[in-house]
Structure formats: structure tokens, C-alpha cells
Amino acid sequence: MDKPSSSANQQLALFLDSLSIQIAGAHKREDLRAILRKVSAFGRPLRYDNRAYWISLSAALLTAALALLSLYFYPNNVAAPWFAAAAVLTSLVFASLIYVRRNKINGLSDALYQRDVYLDNAWQSEPYHGKSLAAQLGQQFSEFRRGNHLREISWLVKGEYQGSEHHFEYHAYNFHYVDRRQVTTTDSKGRVRTRTVYDHHYRFGLYLPFEFVRDIAISSSWFGGFFSGSYKPASVEFNRKFKVKAQNELAAAKFLKPAVVVEIEDLGKELSELNLEFSSSGQLCISYAQNICSWQRQYGLDNPEQFLREIEGDQTLTRLHNTLKRIHTLMRFSDNNF
Amino acid sequence: MDSSMVFLIVFGVVILAVVLIYNGIISRANAAQRAWANVITQERQKNKIIPHLQTVTEQYQQFESGVQEKITALRSALGGLSSDKMDTNQLAEVETATRNLVQGMHIAVESYPELKANEMFGKLMREIAEQQENIGAAIRIFNQNVEAFNNGIEIFPNSIVNSLLNKKSKLNTFNDTEAEAGFDYKPNF
Numbered sequence: 249m250d251k252p253s254s255s256a257n258q259q260l261a262l263f264l265d266s267l268s269i270q271i272a273g274a275h276k277r278e279d280l281r282a283i284l285r286k287v288s289a290f291g292r293p294l295r296y297d298n299r300a301y302w303i304s305l306s307a308a309l310l311t312a313a314l315a316l317l318s319l320y321f322y323p324n325n326v327a328a329p330w331f332a333a334a335a336v337l338t339s340l341v342f343a344s345l346i347y348v349r350r351n352k353i354n355g356l357s358d359a360l361y362q363r364d365v366y367l368d369n370a371w372q373s374e375p376y377h378g379k380s381l382a383a384q385l386g387q388q389f390s391e392f393r394r395g396n397h398l399r400e401i402s403w404l405v406k407g408e409y410q411g412s413e414h415h416f417e418y419h420a421y422n423f424h425y426v427d428r429r430q431v432t433t434t435d436s437k438g439r440v441r442t443r444t445v446y447d448h449h450y451r452f453g454l455y456l457p458f459e460f461v462r463d464i465a466i467s468s469s470w471f472g473g474f475f476s477g478s479y480k481p482a483s484v485e486f487n488r489k490f491k492v493k494a495q496n497e498l499a500a501a502k503f504l505k506p507a508v509v510v511e512i513e514d515l516g517k518e519l520s521e522l523n524l525e526f527s528s529s530g531q532l533c534i535s536y537a538q539n540i541c542s543w544q545r546q547y548g549l550d551n552p553e554q555f556l557r558e559i560e561g562d563q564t565l566t567r568l569h570n571t572l573k574r575i576h577t578l579m580r581f582s583d584n585n586f
Numbered sequence: 587m588d589s590s591m592v593f594l595i596v597f598g599v600v601i602l603a604v605v606l607i608y609n610g611i612i613s614r615a616n617a618a619q620r621a622w623a624n625v626i627t628q629e630r631q632k633n634k635i636i637p638h639l640q641t642v643t644e645q646y647q648q649f650e651s652g653v654q655e656k657i658t659a660l661r662s663a664l665g666g667l668s669s670d671k672m673d674t675n676q677l678a679e680v681e682t683a684t685r686n687l688v689q690g691m692h693i694a695v696e697s698y699p700e701l702k703a704n705e706m707f708g709k710l711m712r713e714i715a716e717q718q719e720n721i722g723a724a725i726r727i728f729n730q731n732v733e734a735f736n737n738g739i740e741i742f743p744n745s746i747v748n749s750l751l752n753k754k755s756k757l758n759t760f761n762d763t764e765a766e767a768g769f770d771y772k773p774n775f
Binding site for chain 2: 482
């Protein structure tokens, strides 16, 4: 490893460490802009000089190949296996070092873009324990009773929505659950074997206070529930897609006004496997099969000018915003105007 | 399996299919009927707010004179609606009367700024707007159910079952002729 390259890499590593601290502390879009301006002013692309690592990796691979060849032609050579093992190990170490260096810059680009998404969607991170939170939510919503092996919240943010009549806070989450099952197979000789299979599933959703309606579950992918009563509104299309379970059928009839029915029909076209659960404690959980809170960046810190332009843009998640708007409409039709 | 057994199985399947189609037509007709009743129920919700509207308008003499007539027209049109008879023309009349009333109220608000500030009036306007959205949604559900019913009696082999057993006629969807008048385009159904 030559001296100038080593010093440049050290300088870059220090710079990346300082960026990492600044990204973690960024609370305004101006903070993100300042970070990107700093990257532009760094004077050279944010890229490690990995030539020394590549040379070392190539040498180690060559040594491993020679040792294996030697083993092939001289099987009694005692030293060859040791040389081969050491060379393979060295190759792995250098390959990992190159991977870690590359990943570090990508990771920082991801972190910076994520900060921007959080700012644009007015999200806040909240501390949580995935399994405990899933268990806690399972007390209110049957959505979180899926899976017989593992249930956990794998991602959570807190946000807020301001509509024309109502303001509400919400939590957006990713729910990971695992089903464990036994599979029995018989081979050609008639021997029976049983093995355990773990099926991993992901569901996504929002939960929020919804004071106007209680004890109703509207589901397009039914999996059980807390309520025994059922109700069918007048819409054939709605009834084809959803089932309504309620503690009190009159409350369901009162809530499912025509405007609410068509709003849920439309929501069901936008979100597959949609379920809405209104708990007895005045909370709504709306869950679905696709992740509407996902994002994808185009540029990164290796291209700071383009990345800055991307960050300047609006990262509001349209499908999430539309869903929140529809929830607001449900509130508008469930409240009392007088 | 002898031929008589095959015949019995085929006959059984045909009978089962006819029963299913017959029942499907009946349930879709009932769904359309229920959706119509729902539209009427939503329209009649307006009767609940008319007294409140009269109370507010009585406070403003000038406002009252213009709007009272429209309230009376709406009340009379609502009286003509029946949940047993699918009279889409009468429904159109109610919708026109409502539109006239809402327009009249908007015009009055412009000349009466203090009316706009009246809390009760604001609530009434919001309630009327929501009622109209509910009626719009109820009409959409009615039209969807009518479409499902019409498909159910027109597609093959349902059309045969309907002509022999159910003998139901195609239903009319609700069309807002006044809103349609704003378009140059006319679909050639």
C-alpha cells in the first residue's frame, strides 16, 4: 500500500465518520443541504482507493490456485493444504474489506435519503420493542394475531395528518410474522421424514385514534376476529370484496353510510388484502399487503450534485398520503356536524 | 356407468345450475331494490335539516324570501319519492330542487356576510354537503347493483332462465340529466 493512497483513504474515512454524525443529527432540510455542500467541497469523489486491496486479493487468489494445483499434482505435499487454506482465508478478508468500504458510502447515502423522506413526510422515529409492541397491538386488533411462531413489528414511525376538518396522529408499521408447520415426505424407498418449515410473511399498515366508531372489523382477507355479529351494506361490489363483523350491527349500519362504503370500495382497489379494524378503545388499524411506505433513491454521495437535486425534490409518499386522505374522509362521515 | 345414470347426473347438474341462476337473479334484484331504498333513505335525511334551515333563515328577512320557496320545492319533491317504486325521474327532480336550494344559499351568503359567520349556518352547510356526498354514493351503489342485475339477466345462459322463469325486465340506471346537459358528448348506447 503506497503512502499517498493510504493517507487519502484515512482522510476519506475520517470525513465519512463526520458525515455519519451529521446525518444522524440532521433535523431540517437545510442540514441535509449543508451536508451535501460539504461533500461537493471535499474536492474529490467519495471513493476509496482500493488498488492495494485488489492487488492483495489477486495475489491471495493466485496463491490459493497454485497451492491447489500443487496438491493435485503432488498429493503427498503436506504444506500445500495449509497454503491453500491460508490463501483462501486471506482472499475472504480482502474481499470483505472491499465490500465494507463500498457499503459504507452506500449506507451513508441511504441514511441521508431516509432523513429526507422522514422530513418530507413529517415522520418521527420512536423507540419500540418489536415483539412487545406486536403483542400489545394483538390485544386490540386481530391483525396482529397472525402467525403461530413469531410476531414482531419490524419498522415503526409516527406521523401526523392535517385534513380540512380533522387532525390526527398515526403510526405506520411493518409487521413480520412467521408460521411454523410440519411437512411430511416419503422418499422412493418408502421412508417417512418430517421436517419443520418456517413461512415468513410481511404485512403493512397504520394505526391511529378513531373515536367515532368502535368494535367493527371490515376485512377482505379474513382470518378471524373478535366480533360475532355481521352486517352487509347494500353494495353488491362491497359485499363481494369485504366482510363486516361487529359487536353491534346497528353501529355497523350507522357507520357504513353510502359515502363510507364507496370510500372503502375505492381504498380496496388501491390496497390489496385490505382490512380495517375499529377497536373497542377507539383505535383504527388499517392493514394491507403492499408496502406503501417504501422509497428508492436514484443518486448517492458519489454524485453529490445530482443527489442534492434529488433531495431538493418532494419525497412525500403519494400512496400513503392518499390513504390518509381517505381515512380523513371516513372521519368526516362518522363525526357529528352538530 | 350406464346411459340412464349419465342422463340423471347431467339432468341433476342442469337443474342445479338453473336453481343457482334463478336465485342469483332474485338476489341481485333484491340488492338493486335495497340500494334504491337506500337512496330514498339518504334523500329523506334532508327532511331532518329543513326545520333547522328554516330557523336560521327566519333571522334574515331578505335571505328568507329567496330561499323559502326553494325549501318548499325540495320538501314537495321529497314527498313524491317512494322506496317501493324505482322512479328515477322523481329522484332527478329532488336532486334539482336540492341543487337550486344550495345555489340559493350560496348566493345569499355573498350578500349576507353575517350569515357566513353564523355557526349554525356553517354546520348546516357542512351537513348538506355531506348528505349530498352520501346521496351521490348511494346512487353510485344503486347504479352498480343495477348493472350487476342487468348483466345477470342478459348474459347467457341466465337470459334463458330469466325469460322462462324469473321474467324480470332490465332496470334503468340513474342519470343526472342536468349534469349531462353540460357535456357535448353523448354515448351511443
